[in-house]
Amino acid sequence: MSDFITIGTLDELSPGGEPIVVDINRRWVAVYNIDGNYYAIEDRCTHDDGPLAEGELNGCIVTCPRHGARFDVTSGEALSGPAGTINVPTYDVRVVGDEIQISTKRKTS
Numbered sequence: 001m002s003d004f005i006t007i008g009t010l011d012e013l014s015p016g017g018e019p020i021v022v023d024i025n026r027r028w029v030a031v032y033n034i035d036g037n038y039y040a041i042e043d044r045c046t047h048d049d050g051p052l053a054e055g056e057l058n059g060c061i062v063t064c065p066r067h068g069a070r071f072d073v074t075s076g077e078a079l080s081g082p083a084g085t086i087n088v089p090t091y092d093v094r095v096v097g098d099e100i101q102i103s104t105k106r107k108t109s
């Protein structure tokens with residue numbers, strides 16, 4: 001069983017905008033709004049720890065600001081670049097009322 005914690009409210013996270021970055025069990029996690037759906041990935045590139053939340057977001061694809069690896073924010077899947085096929089961990093997200101909550105359970109694939 002996983003626990004969920006509130007990381008913000010719906011009005012703090014606009015579609016396609018800057019993600020909210022939070023500390024979950026001493027790991028930075030970036031939470032995105034993609035067309036009204038919410039996703040969370042670890043804010044650490046699987047190539048060499050680049051801060052993905054600082055990368056450019058196009059649709060649901062974020063590009064690592066360090067060496068250009070691309071990841072699908074909705075699944076954590078590594079798509080191209082030096083990260084190879086090493087996906088970034090994800091966290092479940094849910095909305096309760098106007099609160100955005102994420103699971104404290106880190107999911108790897």
Ligand code: FES
Pocket residue numbers: 045046047048049050064065066067068069081082083
């Ligand atoms: S640290 Fe992200 S591509 Fe190198």
